[in-house]
Amino acid sequence: MSPITAFNVAVIGAGAAGLAAARHLHKEGHTVVVFEKQRQLGGTWIYTPTTEPDPLGLDPNRPIIHSSLYASLRTNLPREAMSFREYPFVAKKMGQSQRDPRRYPGHGEVLEYLKDYANEFGLSELVRFETEVTRVWRDGNGKWEVRSRKISGDKKDNVVCEGFDAVVVCNGHYSEPRIAHIPGIDRWPGKQIHSHNYRVPDPFRNQVVVLIGSSASAVDISREIAGVAKEVHIASRSTSSEEIAKLPGYDNIWLRPMIESAHEDGTISFPSGVMVSADIILHCTGYKYHFRFLDTEGIVSVDDNRVGPLYKHVFPPSLAPWLSFVGLPWKIIPFPQFELQCEWISGILSGRISLPSPDEMMKDVEAFYSSLQASGVPKRYTHNMADYQVN
Numbered sequence: 001m002s003p004i005t006a007f008n009v010a011v012i013g014a015g016a017a018g019l020a021a022a023r024h025l026h027k028e029g030h031t032v033v034v035f036e037k038q039r040q041l042g043g044t045w046i047y048t049p050t051t052e053p054d055p056l057g058l059d060p061n062r063p064i065i066h067s068s069l070y071a072s073l074r075t076n077l078p079r080e081a082m083s084f085r086e087y088p089f090v091a092k093k094m095g096q097s098q099r100d101p102r103r104y105p106g107h108g109e110v111l112e113y114l115k116d117y118a119n120e121f122g123l124s125e126l127v128r129f130e131t132e133v134t135r136v137w138r139d140g141n142g143k144w145e146v147r148s149r150k151i152s153g154d155k156k157d158n159v160v161c162e163g164f165d166a167v168v169v170c171n172g173h174y175s176e177p178r179i180a181h182i183p184g185i186d187r188w189p190g191k192q193i194h195s196h197n198y199r200v201p202d203p204f205r206n207q208v209v210v211l212i213g214s215s216a217s218a219v220d221i222s223r224e225i226a227g228v229a230k231e232v233h234i235a236s237r238s239t240s241s242e243e244i245a246k247l248p249g250y251d252n253i254w255l256r257p258m259i260e261s262a263h264e265d266g267t268i269s270f271p272s273g274v275m276v277s278a279d280i281i282l283h284c285t286g287y288k289y290h291f292r293f294l295d296t297e298g299i300v301s302v303d304d305n306r307v308g309p310l311y312k313h314v315f316p317p318s319l320a321p322w323l324s325f326v327g328l329p330w331k332i333i334p335f336p337q338f339e340l341q342c343e344w345i346s347g348i349l350s351g352r353i354s355l356p357s358p359d360e361m362m363k364d365v366e367a368f369y370s371s372l373q374a375s376g377v378p379k380r381y382t383h384n385m386a387d388y389q390v391n
């Protein structure tokens with residue numbers, strides 16, 4: 001058996017994935033620095049009522065709000081399924097105040113759970129808060145350089161460059177909106193917003209809203225705004241023209257196929273000649289992977305939302321195991337999967353587990369991409385694991 005080796009590892013992000021990475025790398029004996037641009041851990045689970053100035057989130061220079069949570073969000077998985085395997089997510093009491101004991105708790109309870117997890121394993125001490133990673137690249141010796149910048153405090157704007165043996169990328173992928181292309185939208189006079197910037201239903205009061213999408217967020221938000229909006233029309237690729245109907249239990253929600261076009265007079269056309277005069281289009285159309293800080297000289301790229309080439313969604317074959325990604329798959333049960341990915345990465349780095357050769361990994365990746373193509377799965381669904389983990 002090869003000797004167990006310890007390395008200097010940089011983890012980017014202190015959300016659930018970054019915390020799991022810190023925990024398992026540290027447990028395995030590696031030295032870990034977690035870079036986190038926010039002032040606390042939790043990533044997505046740090047709710048803020050603040051939204052971005054560009055409601056569609058398209059301006060690359062906008063100030064970015066990381067979390068896409070809305071005020072009313074409760075988990076769509078039971079707490080048991082959100083447990084890290086070594087630290088169950090049980091209902092707890094804190095002092096006199098009862099925490100949210102529900103099986104599908106509100107978002108605040110998940111943040112508390114992540115703080116508990118970090119306390120249990122001493123993870124906060126490994127995190128440099130308010131420190132944004134601005135560039136990651138390999139030096140001439142194959143080591144990784146990480147450039148970071150202090151966001152506030154005495155050392156605000158202080159830029160530091162440090163060398164690491166390995167980098168684990170855990171920057172999340174629910175902050176960079178994708179929007180639907182709608183013919184004629186440039187001339188349409190109404191308002192548009194992406195669900196990244198949705199917090200509460202009030203701005204939709206008495207409005208006619210066309211909501212695009214069929215994800216968990218689309219389901220939640222459409223029902224929530226229907227309580228105040230005049231009409232909600234849900235446009236989705238998964239609805240056929242024959243299925244147009246009012247949503248059972250609601251007077252003011254219609255299910256419709258995808259929009260055909262938008263017009264200067266404020267109307268939106270749907271198939272079969274249906275026209276709706278709408279005030280707002282709400283895009284619940286998902287997000288794009290983004291790694292602006294990462295320079296791999298073209299080895300890893302994002303192509304139509306496929307991050308690749310990655311062996312098992314984690315390692316770029318030619319850079320393994322020195323660069324890895326945690327948390328890319330979606331339609332999964334996230335926290336336990338992060339944990340498994342992090343145990344795997346940590347064990348490979350220490351030499352306890354071995355990887356196939358770069359050539360073998362590349363062949364595996366190519367075979368996977370070919371199988372997706374043969375089944376007609378678009379590139380943007382490369383990391384959709386619905387068929388593997390959740391049925």
Ligand code: FAD
Pocket residue numbers: 012013014015016017018035036037038041042043044045066068069070073074075076077082131132133134170171172173174217293326327333334335
């Ligand atoms: P994040 O939580 O996004 O954390 C990434 C961290 O990286 C952030 O703290 C960010 O500040 C930091 N970061 C990014 N870039 C940099 C940089 N350059 N430098 C330094 N730090 C950086 N999952 C569930 O299990 N159950 C649910 O019910 C559920 N509901 C969801 C509802 C919504 C609306 C959304 C958007 C997601 C939901 N998820 C749910 C999925 C959720 O995103 C994952 O559970 C998980 O929180 C993702 O963790 P992460 O660490 O990968 O990313």
